[in-house]
Every structure is written in C-alpha cells, then in structure tokens.
Amino acid sequence: MNTAPAPMPPAYNSGDTAWLLASTAMVLLMTPGLAFFYGGMVRTKHVLMMIKMSFAALAFGTLLWWVIGYTLAFGPDVAGAGVIGNLDHVFMRGIELTTLTGAIPTYVYSTFQMGFAIITVALISGSIADRATMRGWLVFVVLWLLIVYIPLAHWVFDTDGWIVKHLGALDFAGGLPVELNSGVAGLAVALVLRAPRDFARREERPNNIPLVVIGVGLLWFGWFGFNSGSALSDQGTAAAAFINTQLGAAGAMVTWPLVEKWRTGRVTTMGVVSSAVAGMVAITPACGEINTLGAVITGLVVGAVCAFAITLKFRFNVDDTLDVVGVHGVGGLIGLIMVGLFATARISGKKGLFYGGGWGLLGKQLVAVVAVIAFSFILTWLIAKAVELTVGFRAKEEYDSVPGAEAERAYDFQTAERLGALVSGKPVTSDDELVKQISTLLRAREQEK
Known part of the structure; x- marks a missing residue:
C-alpha cells in the first residue's frame, strides 16, 4: 500500500530547490574534474595516485559529513560564540524529508555544502603530489576535515558563525574556508613533507596536457554551480554570481599570459588554463558582492599577481608541486580584499572603499583573512606532523611509483x-x-x- 508523501511546508520553493539540486551536482563534479586536472599535470607514474587521492577525498569526505560534519558545521551553535555547532544532527538525526533550510530541503543544502568540503581537502593534494603515501593521505583527509575545515565552514557559512555574524566580514561563496584555507593548508603540509633534494633543478612537465584541459573544463562548469548556487535561489543574485564568475576567469586569462610572455617569451597552454582557475578562485568570495566592473578588475589583477606568485616556491624552496598556494592561497586572498574595495551593497547592504563605504569593510576582511591563515596553518601543520610521525605521510626519497602500480597503469605501453x-x-x-x-x-x- 502506497503512502502519500507528507506535504512540504509553505516556505518551500520548488524553483530554488531545483536550482540548488543542479548546482549541487555541478559542485560534486568538480572533484572528478580536479582528479583529471591534477592527474594530467604530474609525471606518468603518478597519474593514478593523484586520481585516487581526489576520489578518496570524495568517499571519505562524504561519509564524514554524513556522520558528524553537517551537525558541527550547521547544527545549533554551541554557547552562542559562533565557533562550532553541536551534535544534535549526528548521522543527520532529526532531519526529515520536509525539513527546510530557508526555502530548500535540508538534505539538498547539506549535500551542496558537502561538495565544498570534499573539493577543499582534495585541492590540498596538489601541494604534495608525487611524495605522499595513500595511507597517510586517508588519515589526513579525515582529521583535516574534522579539525580545520568544519569549524571554518561554521565560522563563514552558518548564519551564527562569528566571521559573518559577529565580525561582519563578507564571503559570498567560500573564499575563506575553501580557497584561502586550501592554499594555506597546502603550504603547511608541503613544509612537513619537505621538498625533494633535486626540487630546484627538476623540471616538472605535465604528462598529458589535454587531460589537464578537460579537468579545467569540468572545474569551470562546476564553478558556476559553486558560486551561483551559493545564492540559494534562482533570482538575480545567482545571475550576478554567474556572469561575474565568467568575467573573473576571462580577465585573468588576459594578464597571466601577458606576464608569461614577458618573462619567458612564450605563452603556454598550462599558463592559460591555470589563469582561468586563478580568476575563478579570486571571484569566489566576491561574485555576489561586486558588480561586473569589479569582477573584470579582480580577474585582471589576480592573473598578473598569481603568474608571479607561483614562482616564489623556487625562491623559498617549498615544493608546492601543483601551485595550490600560488593559485588558491594568493588568489583567494586577492578576492577577499577586492570585496572590501568593490562591494556595492547589492546583497548585504555594505559598501566597499571605492563605493563610499570607507575603510570599515576592508578592515573586517583583513581580520578574517588573518584569523583563517593562522587557524589553518597551525592546525594543518600539527595534523600533518602527527600523521607523519604515526602512520607515515611522506613517501621515501627513492619513491618511484605507488603500491599496486605493477597491477595497473594510466597508459598501456x-x-x-x-x-x-x-x-x-x-x-x-x-x-x-x-x-x-x-x-x-x-x-x-x-x-x-
């Protein structure tokens, strides 16, 4: 006997729900896209390792979010301090089919935010490509999501989080907990795993540039859901975030190749696709807070800055292998500052410096940046060090392939x-x-x- 489903509450909005369902699928697709992106950038013998690291984040991140991640990030706030949620919704307990977050079923909203958690930790693998063990990576994924990402998600994405509620900083789609956080965490874990002895002399060439381009294409597609979906509606804000995402990427794709041409005399395909990623990174916190002019300027600035930033790893001998720090860390920082300069009061009612808002919002953005950098770097370094000292994290110096590589290869030769x-x-x-x-x-x- 079939039982009719319970009616949805009056606040339910089917249009907004449909848009967030589509956005959620797009965000979840970003992690397989990242697997292709990273897989094409490393040496042939490490392709499958990079792909498996992304898919491991997909699996373990999903289960951790279901067990405890959602309730700590979005459960009722503990003590009203805006630091962490409580344990009311462990295993999604108390969440029914008709439970809403705003006008959207909580199941949909939770899965949307789950995608953010997964892609953030997967990004970090690019900083330690070629030199991490899978055993250490699996332990790191669980600990890092639990200790670093989930609290930051509560600070920024939850309405009671201290950064949005008490400090009043703006971050539309995750510049703090996703972009800046992954870049800073990538730096910390790269320092723990150390650069190989021949790091400065070794020329890293991508094994499959078309695979890299496919990965960027999937990331680009998913980024529209990432940014526009953060509006949680299908109204004008989502449209603004959508076009700003495209403009930010396009702006960066102009200045990065110009810098590359000036410095090396040629423009590479890797530089072009990396610049698109940098532009979308920077526009993430700003896409719903600034106008189209601000989006273009953001893209132009971040393209030039990140083209220089990725070379600093050689000066400081930090093996940020796939430029997570130089693109996501630096790009996220620039985007957050741009909010303080170009916010137009479209969403939050707050204005940036260039639109008559004074220095107040910019100051709040900088406080949020400093807090996230300190929190992410210190805790990530401690987690990576603990993993290294217990189960082992850094592969041996003579590491030539991953365990099981004799059973399968990325390319059949x-x-x-x-x-x-x-x-x-x-x-x-x-x-x-x-x-x-x-x-x-x-x-x-x-x-x-």
Whole structure:
C-alpha cells in the first residue's frame, strides 16, 4: 500500500530547490574534474595516485559529513560564540524529508555544502603530489576535515558563525574556508613533507596536457554551480554570481599570459588554463558582492599577481608541486580584499572603499583573512606532523611509483615495451626506461635507412 508523501511546508520553493539540486551536482563534479586536472599535470607514474587521492577525498569526505560534519558545521551553535555547532544532527538525526533550510530541503543544502568540503581537502593534494603515501593521505583527509575545515565552514557559512555574524566580514561563496584555507593548508603540509633534494633543478612537465584541459573544463562548469548556487535561489543574485564568475576567469586569462610572455617569451597552454582557475578562485568570495566592473578588475589583477606568485616556491624552496598556494592561497586572498574595495551593497547592504563605504569593510576582511591563515596553518601543520610521525605521510626519497602500480597503469605501453626490450634485450623497469628504449629503437631504424 502506497503512502502519500507528507506535504512540504509553505516556505518551500520548488524553483530554488531545483536550482540548488543542479548546482549541487555541478559542485560534486568538480572533484572528478580536479582528479583529471591534477592527474594530467604530474609525471606518468603518478597519474593514478593523484586520481585516487581526489576520489578518496570524495568517499571519505562524504561519509564524514554524513556522520558528524553537517551537525558541527550547521547544527545549533554551541554557547552562542559562533565557533562550532553541536551534535544534535549526528548521522543527520532529526532531519526529515520536509525539513527546510530557508526555502530548500535540508538534505539538498547539506549535500551542496558537502561538495565544498570534499573539493577543499582534495585541492590540498596538489601541494604534495608525487611524495605522499595513500595511507597517510586517508588519515589526513579525515582529521583535516574534522579539525580545520568544519569549524571554518561554521565560522563563514552558518548564519551564527562569528566571521559573518559577529565580525561582519563578507564571503559570498567560500573564499575563506575553501580557497584561502586550501592554499594555506597546502603550504603547511608541503613544509612537513619537505621538498625533494633535486626540487630546484627538476623540471616538472605535465604528462598529458589535454587531460589537464578537460579537468579545467569540468572545474569551470562546476564553478558556476559553486558560486551561483551559493545564492540559494534562482533570482538575480545567482545571475550576478554567474556572469561575474565568467568575467573573473576571462580577465585573468588576459594578464597571466601577458606576464608569461614577458618573462619567458612564450605563452603556454598550462599558463592559460591555470589563469582561468586563478580568476575563478579570486571571484569566489566576491561574485555576489561586486558588480561586473569589479569582477573584470579582480580577474585582471589576480592573473598578473598569481603568474608571479607561483614562482616564489623556487625562491623559498617549498615544493608546492601543483601551485595550490600560488593559485588558491594568493588568489583567494586577492578576492577577499577586492570585496572590501568593490562591494556595492547589492546583497548585504555594505559598501566597499571605492563605493563610499570607507575603510570599515576592508578592515573586517583583513581580520578574517588573518584569523583563517593562522587557524589553518597551525592546525594543518600539527595534523600533518602527527600523521607523519604515526602512520607515515611522506613517501621515501627513492619513491618511484605507488603500491599496486605493477597491477595497473594510466597508459598501456605493453606493445612499446616489447619493442624496446627487443632493442636492448633488457626488461623495462620504468616509464623513463621505456622512453629511452623506444628512442634507441627509432635511432636504429633511422640508421638502417
């Protein structure tokens, strides 16, 4: 016997719910997109490791959010301090099909925010590409989400969080808990895992640039849901965030290549796609707070600054392998400052410095930035150090592949391996050896001609 579903409360809005459902799917797609993005940027022997690190974040982040993440981030505030939620909704207890967050079912809103948590911790893997163990990464994901990300999500995304309620800083779609946080955490964990001895001399070349471009395309698509979905409605604010996201990316794609051309004499595909990511990073906290002119300026500024910022890792000998610090950390910082300069009172009623609001909002933005940097760096460093000292986090110096790599590879070179072995009479032991043997074969055939 079928039972009719309980009617939704009068506050329920089907249009807003449909938009957030679509936005949630787009945000969740960003993590597989990141897996492609990172997978294409590393050496061939580490492609699958990077993909597995992103998908591990997807699995463990989902379960942790269901068990305790949502209630700590969005449960009733403990003691009214805006620091952390309580345990009323462990295992989503007390959340029914008809329970609403605003005009949207809480199940949908919770899953939307879950996607933010997953992509944030997955981003950090780019700072330690090629030198982390999977065992250490899994432990780190759980501890970092619980200790670092979830409190920051409460500070910024929950209406009782101290940054939005007590401080009064603005962050439309996650510049503090997602972008700045992942960049700062990436720096901390990169310091713990240390740079390889040949870091400054080693030239890292992406193994598959088309895979990188596909990953950026998926990230770009998902970012519209990330930013516009944060409006929690299908009204004008979502539209403003949507176009500002595109403008921010486009602006950065102009200045980053110009800097690259000036510094190196050429424009690379990697530079072009990285600039798009930088532009979307910077516009994330500002997309619903500034107008289109502010979005373009934000993109132009962040493209130029991040093009320089990614080179600082060599000066300071910090192996931020895939430039998480230089793009997400620096880009997020710029976006948060731009809110203090270009906010137009469209959403919150607050104006930035350039729109007659004085220095007040900019000062609040800087206080929020300093608080998040200190909180994220100190706790991330302690977590990474604890993981390293217990289960082990940093791979051995001679680390050449991941456990189980002999069972599967990102690319099947079996036929080429046989050809190479025919030339040298030796078995192929690595991808580098394969390339050498194929080159030897080609030279031999040229000489025969």
